[in-house]
Amino acid sequence: MNLQQIVAQKHQSPGGEMLLVGKMDILSTMVRLPIVVIGLVLIALSTPIQQSFASSRTLDFTIYQDGSTHVFYELDVDPLKLEVPVELFGEMIENITIVDEDGLLLSSEIDHNLALIETFGASQISIDYDTQDLVSKTGKIWTFSIDAVEQYSVVMPKNSVIIEMSNFPISMQVENDQSHLVFPSGKTSISYYISTLASAQPVQQEDNGIDNQLILYIGGIAAAAIIAALVIAKRKSRTVESTVIIKDEESKPQVPDPESIFKAKQDLREDDKEIVNFIAANGGEAYESELRKKFLQPRTTMWRAVKRLERQGIIEIEKKDLQNIVKLKSSLEDNS
Secondary structure (H helix, E strand, O other): OOHHHHHHHHHHHHHHHHHHHHHHHHHHHHHHHHHHHHHHHHHHHHHHHHHHHHOOEEEEEEEOOOOOEEEEEEEEOOOOOOEEEEEOOOOOEEEEEEEEOOOOEOOEEEEOOEEEEEOOOOOEEEEEEEEOOOEEEEOOEEEEEEEEOOOEEEEOOOOEEEEEEOOOOOEEEEEOOEEEEEEOOEEEEEEEEEOHHHHHHHHHHHHHHHHHHHHHHHHHHHHHHHHHHHHHHHOHHHHHHHHHHHHHHHHOOOOOOHHHHHHHOOOOOHHHHHHHHHHHHOOOEEEHHHHHHHHOOOHHHHHHHHHHHHHOOOEEEEEEOOEEEEEEOOOOOOOO
């Protein structure tokens, strides 16, 4: 073997092996590259899906005896979006309030059952509103119907008796003559009627209590007048002082009779009547925080109820030490 053959053999053998190895690496890379790309795409797609499913949501329905329903809806939103569309339950939307996680009011446009909300970078929004579209009535039987894609709770009216449910609740409990039910996602229909026997006795007791208060009030005024007359007759030297005392008593605001309010405002809701009765029993005024503790209502729900009574001309709101004082008006205003 000459020198040229030896040199040719050395150049051909490693080169052939290197060429074969190079081709195998290229093929291996071509096979693995699509797998890696597909994996990255799946990871990118799965990330927002997991985040959307991890977002917490709250959906509560509170049914009143007049057939209206209060809806409270809390959901997480994308803070990078300036506007978020939210589908509402019902098309007749009343008293809607939308706030962010800091309690700031948000602007919205309502078109039937769709709300376009300007979130302005909020990550969580809460929606409160009333609607008449979720409850129907046939004779004495009321029917609440809903179809939701997430778990939700339903608070039945006071003294209501459930006679039929199309779906089994996850949980059920009774507090203050009201049934609290939690349902899974899907369609649910609840038929019920309002028991008048359960509500007759408390109303009568309340009326008797009001009558007794009136009797004591009138008797107290009469006794005060008699004592004032005797003091004036026997001690003329203290006429000025007695007059001042009488004027001070007359200057005290009189607490309006709740029954007279209910007669003048016959369209008041039952929960609004309870608020009026509590304020009257509390001397005609109460802090808004006291009302929330008494009736176990969130801030936005109680504020909407107070504003509703203010629009009716029944109460007035005063600010004191950064708190709201709710007072019954001495005379009703006709704001209808």
